[in-house]
Every structure is written in structure tokens, then in C-alpha cells.
Amino acid sequence: MELVLRNQEQVLSKIATSDGHGENSAYFDGWKAYDSDPYNPVNNPDGVIQMGLSENQLSFDLVQEWVLSHPEASLCTPEGAREFKDIAIFQDYHGLQEFRNAVARFMERVRGNRAVFDPDRIVMSGGATGAQETLTFCLADPGDAILVPTPYYPGNDRDLTWRTRVCLFPVICDSSNGFKITREGVESAYYKAQDSNLRVKGLLINNPSNPLGTVLDRETLTECLRFTQDKNIHLICDEIYSATVFRQPGFVSIAEIMQENLSRCDPNLVHIVYSLSKDLGFPGFRVGILYSYNDAVVTTARKMSSFGLVSTQTQRLIASMLSDESFVEMFLQESTRRLGTRHRMMSKALAQVGIGSLRGNAGLYGWMDLRRLLKAPTFEAEMELWHVIIDDVKINVSPGASFHCSEPGWFRVCFANMDEETMVVALYRICKFVVHNKESPENVDRRKPCQRRSKLEISVSFRRLKDELLMTPRSAMVQVKE
């Protein structure tokens, strides 16, 4: 066995024999915990509820209805099949013209038509994952660094660094100002990276932010643009949640900021990563988009898109769907309305048991503050709390550490990947846990299982919580059962 392993080290690449993928984190462990014991209201009511998956499942009925009333959008219907051959053999890395046009137009619409997108700059990739990697391959050499504000999406490590051999360098943000990105923070990281002999090639920002659930304001965006221009480095804007903003302030794209500053900025340094996985909820369709204002990047990235082209079957469907502007209009309004309702449901439940969250207005998740439940302000304590939540409360939320957060005690809670009934059960579990924990904080200590279980009669009323969350006016929702 040992011989085989030694030979593997010898015959495989360093990538295959080391741990650069970053899968060994609580973020992914939580998914596995869910996979091994998934909640089901009928078959497994005590199973783990998945709140660690940033999926948008709230508006599929709208899409399904559209699909059924537009059979010509599919290659597999009598109305569309005559084009089966032409679509199945089409593998040009520019993509179907109708697809690029529709995506560019959709991106404009999502940005309130305040920005213009040129279909010829739309480059396809395998999801935002592929777009990030492609862009990194175009912008940086092995050993170079990209700055990224914390907390940030765990997949960035895989997408930007794993195969490119580029590294990410953190810009530390914290709760003192609501995790806002500041010029000082970015500048400090830049010089620190240089002191470590790293050549900084860019700054990656995520707007709206995953995991924060907030949008970047105009000033922050302008400052990021100015900073990167001053340093002659790239500004990469991940805008994959742009159509999930459900409350003011509205979404401002870097495209708008750039257009406003065109006279004093070099567009060659600005790039947008987009996808339909979150805004439309189609992660399975793998529609990633790289939009660059740099011609050389567009040309090179397009050649690279051979590694992750969007299936033409899917291009065709998306082209038809997004070309239907009245559908798009209706979908965007209704989808954000539903996300807003779901977000309020979550915030309300948490607030009533005294749990705060960052004031979010976008995304498919909230950034929950459990600092006061920690036994100590450390990441060890955060991990301990996380284990209790996943093992006993049976909810998979993602701890801040997996987002490289600088402060222990924050957790990302996804709210759009389940139906309303499951959401109520999940919130009930959280509330029950918090109330219980408030009464007896020592229960978080995993070394006293017997004592812990004996106090579980302190509880909240599921029926009351449900009525309350589903908008029936009622009195105080959470109470200690006697």
C-alpha cells in the first residue's frame, strides 16, 4: 500500500498529490454532513437541513410556466427539433449570436439599463467558476497575487489559485464598519503583499457580497476603481448576485462607475464575472460569463472558453428565454419580491430570539451574528459551536472561518434553497437552540451530553412560530414551554 502511495506521489502532479483545492473546510464538510443525513419532512424529519447551499429555488414555477408555453425554445419539441442538428454541431467559441445578444441585454436590464454591454465582449465559461479561472490565467502568472476583501466565497481559492498557481492575498474587513472595504484596508494589504515579495496583479470584489448579503455602495466602488487604476492593477468584479437585490439601496455595477469615470480610467483593467446560476437559479446549466473591457483578454479568454463552453442546447434555451423581455421583467420583479419575503422571515425569527444579522439587502443568505454564543472569541470556539449546530441542531450553516472572516462568531445562513415549510422547521430549530442556550450556555459544551439533553424541555412553540412567520398577526412568537 505504502509503495503504491509512494509511486502515486512520483507519477502524479503536485496538484493531484497536494491539497490546493481547499475542499477540507467546514464549508464543504457541512455539505457532506447534509448528504449523509438529509432532512425530509416525511422520511427523515430529524435529518440535517441544508442552509449551506447558496441556491435560488424560489421562482422555478415562473420558469417552468414559460418553458411550457415556449416549446420553440427547445430542440426536443416538434416546434424546435428541426434545428437539432444545427445546434448540436455548433461549437464555435463565440457562442450563438442570439445567446450573446440576449445575455448582454439581460445584464443591462439587471443593471437598470444604466450600463451598456457589447455582445462581442461576452465570453462563455463553465459557470462563474470557469470565468474566474480563465480570467486569472489571463491576468496573472504563477506566484502573482490578487487582493480579495474578507470574508469571501470559499470557492475563490479553488477558482483563482488551484490550477493557475496564483495566490489570493486578504484585505481584512471587520464588523466595526459592517465589513466595508476601505481604501486604507486595500492599500495596507497591497503593501503587505509587496513586502512578502508578491507581485500584486489585481483586486477582486464581489458585489453583492457572498457571504455578507450586502451591495457595495457607489463610493466604495469608485474607491476600488481609483485604487486599482492608481496601482495599474486589475479590478475584477464578481457580480453573480446582481439580480438578487430585494431592498434598497439598489445594485450599482462597476460598469456604471466605469462609464462615469471613463475620461480618467483605463478600461483595460476592468473585468466583470457573471453567471446565471444565482440570478436565475440554474447552476446545473453552467452558464458562466466573463465580460472584459480589455480586447486582449477577450481574445485570449475566448480561446480558453473551449475548456468550458456552454452546451448549445442550453445556449438556445437561455437565448429564447432572456429575449422575452416581458418575461424577464416579470421574473426579476417577482423573484426579488420573493427573496425579500424570505429574508424578512429569517431576520424576524432570529431577531425575536435576540440574534442579530448584518443588515442585508441582497443575495440568497444572511450573515448571522452568533458571537455571544461563543465560549471564547476564537475560531476554535466557532468551530465548536458549528459542530453543535450541525450535530445537535441538525442545521448546516457555514462558519465565518470558511469564508476567511477575520472575526469569529459569524455564520452564513442560506434561505432560498428550500420550501417554506422546511424554512420554518429550520428557523424553529435555530430559535429553540438559541433560547435553550440562553438559559443554559454550558450546553454548548460538548463534553456534557447528558446534562445537555436533560434541559431540552425548554423550547419554543413550532405552531406559533409558523403562524408568526407566515404572517398571521399573533403575540410574541417564542416562549419557554412549561
Added chain:
Amino acid sequence: MELVLRNQEQVLSKIATSDGHGENSAYFDGWKAYDSDPYNPVNNPDGVIQMGLSENQLSFDLVQEWVLSHPEASLCTPEGAREFKDIAIFQDYHGLQEFRNAVARFMERVRGNRAVFDPDRIVMSGGATGAQETLTFCLADPGDAILVPTPYYPGNDRDLTWRTRVCLFPVICDSSNGFKITREGVESAYYKAQDSNLRVKGLLINNPSNPLGTVLDRETLTECLRFTQDKNIHLICDEIYSATVFRQPGFVSIAEIMQENLSRCDPNLVHIVYSLSKDLGFPGFRVGILYSYNDAVVTTARKMSSFGLVSTQTQRLIASMLSDESFVEMFLQESTRRLGTRHRMMSKALAQVGIGSLRGNAGLYGWMDLRRLLKAPTFEAEMELWHVIIDDVKINVSPGASFHCSEPGWFRVCFANMDEETMVVALYRICKFVVHNKESPENVDRRKPCQRRSKLEISVSFRRLKDELLMTPRSAMVQVKE
């Protein structure tokens, strides 16, 4: 302008500012020549005919018929739409179980059920392009080398070397033995690479071969397996044309050879690259498959598949289609029958004007021997001839040099990417050119355009050629018109 360019060099990666993609070759130039003046029987009868694209368009009627009679295979029909949501959100990098099962079973069927494929080793990728890159990232570090027999598919340079920074090292094959791979040839390349201080990590073989249109025989495969095992390096088998064998000898997969030699071989060193782009003719759907017998490679490659997952919309369709075994059986028989007919049509026409080809039995192309039309046995003369063929004969065939062939004068001619009418026109043009050229070889000299044009009355009869090729028994097909 110069300033901008200098800044681009400074701010972009070496990949983006150098020419590693390999697009600057006659292989791709020919595509561009076609794109700028595409033949159309009605609108542009003097345009360029595309014989440089290895596409399989001969059996789409069968697929279309199947699709229309199986509406449940699509998410976009009343019969399938209720699963729209579940499929659209599914992004697990294992892929749909039904998809992996169906692909594994299909691979077995194509290999005459003489090999077994484990669905759990099926890893998805963005076409064979993605599979080759993924595999290279797993097997080799930057600077390492993979051996590859010539002539080989031009895309290999992009797929295996561009972003991985691995290099390909040629194993020279030539026409003296029909371009067969020999142990001596492989060994010689291996030591030559080592002499150049390259660490050789593997041997890539392509079976059936693109551009040769031939299958590798059992002995060659066994020898390749033995060699790589002896040297403790990887054997990568690109089998993307496995279902295009239209004549004996039949296809033998490395999977069979390995199973026969299991006791004296380490399966960890064997990997198969597959795709549905050629065998089914769906390049637009981007279904690439990496099948490895090495657990660590399967695990790592699966993580990498995030960069090139197959759209679940497409997975679903393919799963249904390939699970219909009687359709698969009928399709494979009919598809290879049609490929054989088309191949015979081409060989017959060429033979009648004295042009030979390598005796092919597979693939979507023939390997045409135009050595005697060269003014000199050099690649410059090959390029000169190619320019005449594309500019005057208005046919895009791909010169051997673009396949890294060691001998000038060979050209790949694709025969399955057009309808029969166009094929007849294409063959007529080639025959006319050859007859004309036989009479007046100096016409290949591009410096005498007037003289050349004046002799064009020497010709062949289009009607006769057509009758002959489309199987009407007739006398000699090609003659000089008077």
C-alpha cells in the same frame, strides 16, 4: 498605441501575451478562409468547401426522430418539465447517476462489450478538450513532457500544454510502415526527451487516429502499454472516434488490452479520454469524459470538473437517449454504415485520378497522399500546394504540417461534415484539379496565374462523376473534356 501595448505586456499574464494557444497554423487558417467565403450551392457556388472540420453530420435524422418520439427526455416538454427545477439546480460534480450509468454502458457497447466501465470512474469535462487538460493537470507538472506520435491532432497543443505548461514531445512516425507506432520510435523519443532534460510523464495515443483514419492494432496497443509500464509513466488513450470504425479490423480499446494484462500491469497508469462530439456528432453539447483507473486521478479530476461540467439539461437528454439500448444499437450500425459509404465515395473518386490515401477504416476523414503534386519534398512546397488548393480549388483540407507530420505532402480530408451533393462538388473540384495538374504541373506554380487560367479547359465531367459516386454503374468517371 505602443504605450498601451507595453502596458498590456506588463499587466497581463505570459499566457495572454504570448502565442501558446497554437491558433496560428494552417489548420485554423483554413477554417477562417472557409468562414470568409463559405460555399453554398445557391448563393455562393464558387465559395470554399469546408473539408477541414472533423464533424459527423451523417446520422442526425436518426437522432431527431428519437428525440421527437421521446418527449420525456427533455425538460422543456409537458412530459419532462416537472423535473425542470431538480435538473436546473443539480450541480454535483459527480453528475446525474443516470448519465454516468448510460455513458459507461454506451462505452461498453461501442467496445463490443469486451470491456467493463465503472460509472463511478466517469468524470465529466468540457469536451475531450477539457478532459485532456484536466488529465494533464493531474499527471504532470510544468516543464514535464508527454510523448505523442506524429501526425497528431493540432488541438493537443492547446489542450495538453497551453495552461498546464507541460510540453509535448513527438514520436516520429512515417509512411514507410503506414505511420505505425513502434517500440523503437517511442523509446527513441523517450531518451531524446530525457537528453533534453525533460521528465517524461506519459505517452498519449489516439485510437482511432485523427488524422490517419486508422485503428491501432492489438500488438501496437500491447506494446504501448508495456513500454509505459516499463518506464512507470502514464498511458493516455484518446478514444473519441471509437464508434466511427466502418470497416475491419474492428476497434480494440486499451481497456480490453489492460484487462487481458491485468496481472502484469499497474492500472493506475492508464487513462481514457472520451467524448460524444464525434461518435454521436454532438460537439455543441460539450460532453467530455475522462475515465481513469487511478483513484487519485478520479478524485482530483472530479474536483476539477467544476471548471467544465456538462449542462444538466444535456446530461438528462443524453442519459435518456443512451439508455435506450435498441436505439443505440440501431444508431451505431447505421452511422458506421453511412460513414463507410461516404469514405468509399471519397476513396473511389481520388483513386480514379490516381490519388492514393492511407488505407483507413475509421474516423470522419481520410489521409490523402499528394506527395507527387509537390514541387519539392518540403513543407514550404506543401504550404504552397495548400494555398493553391484553398485559394483556387476552393477547398479547405488540412496540410500534414499542421498535424506535426514528419513527411510533407499529406493532407487530411474530412468527409462527414456535409451533405452528399456538396461532397460530390468537393470531389469534382479535387479531381479536376488533379487531372489538370497532371497535364500541366507548372500550374501549381502560383507565379503564373495567366498561364494557369488558360489551361483550365482541361476538366472532368461533373455529371459523370456524380453518377459514378452515387453508385450508378458507369464507365470511367473522369476524363478530359474536349
